[in-house]
Amino acid sequence: MSSQLATAGGPANPVPPAGKRKSVMGTRPWVAALFLLPAIVLLGALVVYPIGYSVWRSLYDADGSGFVGLGNYGDLFSDDATFTAVKNTAIWVAVAPALVTGLGLVFAVLTERVRWSTAFKLVIFMPMAISMLAAGIIFRLVYEADPDQGVANAVVVGVHDTFAESSVYPKARPSTESDLKASGGGAFTSTGTLSAGTPALVPLVGIAPNKVPGDPGDATSAEPSGDGVSGTVWLDFKLGGGGEKGAVDAGEKALPGIKVEAVKDGKVVASAKAGDDGTFTLPAAADGAQLRLPESNFAAPYNGVDWLGPSLVTPAIIGSYAWMWAGFAMVLIAAGLAGVDRNLLEAARVDGANEWQVFRRVTVPLLAPVLVVVLITLMINVMKIFDLVFIIAPQPSQDEANVLALQLVNASFGGGNNQGLGSAIGIVLLLLVMPVMIVNIRRLRKERRR
Amino acid sequence: MTTSSVPLKGPGEPGEPGSPAQPSAAVDAAGPPERSLASKLAGFFAGGAVRVFLVVVALLWVTPTVGLLASSFRDPTDIAASGWWEVFSKPSQLTTESYSTLLGKEEITDALWNTVLITVPATVLVVVIGAMAGYAFAWMDFKGRDWWFVAVVALLVVPIQIALIPLADLFGDLGIFGSVLGVVLFHVGFGLPFAIFLLRNFFAEIPRELLEAARLDGAGETRLFATVILPLGGPAIASLGIFQFLWVWNDMLVALIFSDSGSRPLTVALTEQTRQFSGNIETLAPGAFISMVIPLAVFFAFQRQFVSGVMAGAVK
Structure with missing residues (x-):
């Protein structure tokens, strides 16, 4: 509870020194005992007893029968799944609090200048109200891999396709009757050569005629074109069958946009694109060259980023955490900012400091105590992160995203059935927050003495 | 009487319209009169950039929730076929079927x-x-x-x-x-x-x-x-x-x-x-x-x- 202790300890709202107050009722110990009894009993049974039990249980093996000493604590580093959890929790503690505090600081400073800051703060703070489960579902939806489902990939693919051409016929390939053979890297090259005056035939298959993108018209046979090499690219298949293989039959679809290249000794000497009726014309230079369909015709469409795959899953979940908690940091820092002496900032400006220098040299140092409180609060919170990881990380990559609190549950209840290891993880979590506990107690005792 | 254990009172708290902005506004109004035109212009454009940035951030922050809300009002076929953002171009997709x-x-x-x-x-x-x-x-x-x-x-x-x-x-x-x-x-x-x-x-x-x-x-x-x-x-x-x-x-x-x-x-x-x-x-x-x-x-x-x-x- 460092946050309110730390801030409440300031001169603005001191905790009253309890030690000097006297009861107005006189001393009647049994009344006090009655008022305290429910709380003491419940705290003892539900909070204090579990700590002791966990310490004892962590020294025993999986089913609690054999004493293993500190063996379970050693497993934190030797057990693969648990060590992944240790590493990921370290990443969380190192990255998430700093990221969230940074966002909160930027938002708090910038909103000072706008009139609708309250509306902005409401929007940013809103995620604090909802459960981590709801936030998890929200972000699972954001990170859906299919660009037609997840907004993150929809944006990524949209941006990507604006700058990079994508292929229209990812599944098409030359029919076996044609003499185009796979020539590595997804391209196809003819075994024979082109000759002027003889139209080249490029029959492709692999797409259903009713699923051709853009629904093009029927293909027409290319006319011989003087010195150049003409040809047709079409879908050599029609619904209901019929038609001769390798020949442009009535009712067979053109495949406009397919790129063809003429290649001599491995060098592209000419290239063209099939038109709306499937025909193309290469210049005279193509005479005697091999015909090649470059791989760009058949490249699989760009499907965006695998957000929840093994490599990005932890950063992606940290992103959703930042979405939830930036409002917390912002509101605390804004409260601190409201207490900053404006004259100091104005003095710096008068002295010629620009806004960045004022921020960096005056505002941030003045806010340092608040920033530390926010950072520590978030660190404690992040150590115990569970729900977001549990919900957002899909089964296949959940092991990669594992964190201590999740591993505790998995090890003890989720099939691991190793309550010894689970208890050890619980004790480690307690030890990690122990410094804050000590600071809280010290602060309390200092206030008493005042 | 104050809530001593609660750090947030008054300034900085949502629900107190404009309170955090007031001190800076007051300072700005009483700002040094010798500010040059150039610095005023720079301040104006910087202020504009800040507003644009904050609007973008706010949109970024509400989009995930809007996505969930929009998805909840579409039927399973639409959900499988296209993204939730389609409801803005095709409001007819909206239905309370999922809820019922x-x-x-x-x-x-x-x-x-x-x-x-x-x-x-x-x-x-x-x-x-x-x-x-x-x-x-x-x-x-x-x-x-x-x-x-x-x-x-x-x-x-x-x-x-x-x-x-x-x-x-x-x-x-x-x-x-x-x-x-x-x-x-x-x-x-x-x-x-x-x-x-x-x-x-x-x-x-x-x-x-x-x-x-x-x-x-x-x-x-x-x-x-x-x-x-x-x-x-x-x-x-x-x-x-x-x-x-x-x-x-x-x-x-x-x-x-x-x-x-x-x-x-x-x-x-x-x-x-x-x-x-x-x-x-x-x-x-x-x-x-x-x-x-x-x-x-x-x-x-x-x-x-x-x-x-x-x-x-x-x-x-």
């Missing part, structure tokens, strides 16, 4: 009812027991009072994870593992340290004359507690109540382990649908939204108490 399907499922309505059955007692018990103990710590004399209070403060940051295994064993022995009672007890145990701490600090600031006056009127401890302490402690009790209510309502971890198929709350019922995420959006989106409605309503209705409650209890 979801609320027609007994397992979901039961889970929603369980959420209430868990949340209400867990909140009331924490407030009542916490207030009694807080009053004792603030206004009664007994041996070792300060030491007991130090012990309570020490328990503030104990992670709930540490109690999962011990209490699962204990509740198993008592025969309440898997019941609503077990989940409630867990939340009461871990809600109390914060409740006692918050309320003791608040009660201690109640002017002693008020208590003495009531005492002279012949009020006993119980009447004093009920007629003076509780009414005057209203603001702190409201903050605590809201925080504890939301904490329990939003909890998934405790219920995941301590409830069974008959006592599980909405969060746990939804969790089981997340295994097959893409195929279950028509269940998950409205389900998540239903679980969000109460917290959001509380948020918008009680911004002040909400913010102070959440802020004070954040370390939990």
